Amino acid sequence: MNTVKVVVGGPVQFWPSNLQDNQISGPFVGVDRGSLRLIKMGIRPDYAVGDFDSVSDEEFKLISQNAKKVIRVDPVKDETDTELGVMTAGEHFASSEIDVYGFSGGRLDHLLTNLLMVLKPNIKPYLERLKLIDSQNQVRYFLPGSHQIEKINEMKYLDFCPLTAMHLTLNDERYQLNHKWVSQPTSYSSNEFIGDKASFSFDDGVLMVIQSRD
Amino acid sequence: MNTVKVVVGGPVQFWPSNLQDNQISGPFVGVDRGSLRLIKMGIRPDYAVGDFDSVSDEEFKLISQNAKKVIRVDPVKDETDTELGVMTAGEHFASSEIDVYGFSGGRLDHLLTNLLMVLKPNIKPYLERLKLIDSQNQVRYFLPGSHQIEKINEMKYLDFCPLTAMHLTLNDERYQLNHKWVSQPTSYSSNEFIGDKASFSFDDGVLMVIQSRD
Structure with a gap:
């Protein structure tokens, strides 16, 4: 593309x-x-x-x-x-x-x-x-569903930031969440990839995902 | 204090x-x-x-x-x-x-x-x-009610950022709002003081207010 x-x-x-x-x-x-x-x-x-x-x-x-x-x-x-x-x-x-x-x-x-x-x-x-x-950062946005992203070279940290209310699941990251209810804007920072990819899903609203480095 | x-x-x-x-x-x-x-x-x-x-x-x-x-x-x-x-x-x-x-x-x-x-x-x-x-910035937070803040010297810009749903009133700023319903996180940036003070009110949640300068 x-x-x-x-x-x-x-x-x-x-x-x-x-x-x-x-x-x-x-x-x-x-x-x-x-x-x-x-x-x-x-x-x-x-x-x-x-x-x-x-x-x-x-x-x-x-x-x-x-x-x-x-x-x-x-x-x-x-x-x-x-x-x-x-x-x-x-x-x-x-x-x-x-x-x-x-x-x-x-x-x-x-x-x-x-x-x-x-x-x-x-x-x-x-x-x-x-x-x-x-x-130092790459910011992406997602709509409800299941998603997988690839690790960017040299970007160590991963931040999941629900901008609106949702149930959030982080499947295979260093710190995982299972259908966690998030009622207000929250930044789950300092997460990390385990391998080259990270997958996650959520059911409503908009999720911001940031890869960053020091 | x-x-x-x-x-x-x-x-x-x-x-x-x-x-x-x-x-x-x-x-x-x-x-x-x-x-x-x-x-x-x-x-x-x-x-x-x-x-x-x-x-x-x-x-x-x-x-x-x-x-x-x-x-x-x-x-x-x-x-x-x-x-x-x-x-x-x-x-x-x-x-x-x-x-x-x-x-x-x-x-x-x-x-x-x-x-x-x-x-x-x-x-x-x-x-x-x-x-x-x-x-370049001073960030403050407010709970529901009526508030007044003072302009900081050399800070030209004023940002009202509801973090959660609320009705927001901006009384005496350059750009005003009257009981505006804000359903999701929103940054009303590039507002300005008219005089030395700015007053505002809201009915629920948490409001972030930022004074900033170039």
């Missing part, structure tokens, strides 16, 4: 090294200042989207000249920058997975809004195609 | 500058590697608590010699390091506010577990005395 990369405006030092080193190939959707960063790396985003409040007139001109398509939205909008990027990627690259970069950084309000966006009706359709990737 | 400072083991570069510059006075509770960091700054923590798996034997000896009291717990424990620190502070400094440092950093699993710990029965008693503070 192809993967479209969405780059939003969070601090570059939180990007994974392969993006910092320009080792990731497109297609790219750049959002606001994220578009500018791509262009300055010599990458022509397929879409540049945003209200572009975070860039100067001159910078916006540079974006307009280098992005293949520009979608400029009203500054008073319901969607966050990240949501706009995911929706653009989801609509225009219909069968692609969607990797999001630049979602994390020092501001916890931005981070939390990004981590929780999958619960919103306009993002939920793309939930299972979505990954949020930074230098 | 007095304030006890709990320092857990997250990366020092996320500490606020006044802690990095040793401008904060005690009492201190150091947790695991956090105790060692305090001692290396010339601070004698009132309590050093943890399983101390994150420090060498030699480092533990240094902690034992310099902390006023050491509480060493079983490595196979139900509480996270941060929870241990909050519980120690909450029990031994009964009427003090509890400021937590070192809770954030690159690993999202740790961060989420720390942000959500207030929903656990052993931490909930300390919820209203708790602040989580790093270089």
Whole structure:
């Protein structure tokens, strides 16, 4: 499956090294200042989207000249920058997975809004195609059912985080759960893979799963 | 009201500058590697608590010699390091506010577990005395009722994040809500103070409020 990369405006030092080193190939959707960063790396985003409040007139001109398509939205909008990027990627690259970069950084309000966006009706359709990737974490989301994920090289830790109420079963991880009732948002962190794969199941809502490393 | 400072083991570069510059006075509770960091700054923590798996034997000896009291717990424990620190502070400094440092950093699993710990029965008693503070954010928690908070200098942004279902009213912020039904975890970010204070009310569960800056 192809993967479209969405780059939003969070601090570059939180990007994974392969993006910092320009080792990731497109297609790219750049959002606001994220578009500018791509262009300055010599990458022509397929879409540049945003209200572009975070860039100067001159910078916006540079974006307009280098992005293949520009979608400029009203500054008073319901969607966050990240949501706009995911929706653009989801609509225009219909069968692609969607990797999001630049979602994390020092501001916890931005981070939390990004981590929780999958619960919103306009993002939920793309939930299972979505990954949020930074230098130390890969975040995925799941809908009810049985699932299996593969261990990412160099990612030691595994976090299961029910965002909504559910019965959760962790089958073959270091710390297991058997149809555990979770009534409120809970982060079961510092779990680990036993082998190369981990399987789990749940019956309702949305589960966030994070692989991370020190 | 007095304030006890709990320092857990997250990366020092996320500490606020006044802690990095040793401008904060005690009492201190150091947790695991956090105790060692305090001692290396010339601070004698009132309590050093943890399983101390994150420090060498030699480092533990240094902690034992310099902390006023050491509480060493079983490595196979139900509480996270941060929870241990909050519980120690909450029990031994009964009427003090509890400021937590070192809770954030690159690993999202740790961060989420720390942000959500207030929903656990052993931490909930300390919820209203708790602040989580790093270089760009101050996180507070509220129980149902009407509340007013003061703007922190240099913190521009305001995030209201219901962790559980509630009706939420934001009275006098830039973006207001009137008895809005929130059924699942939601981050209403990029709100702002109009004046020096912001008031809000809600009817159930737990509300997280974050002041942050770029």
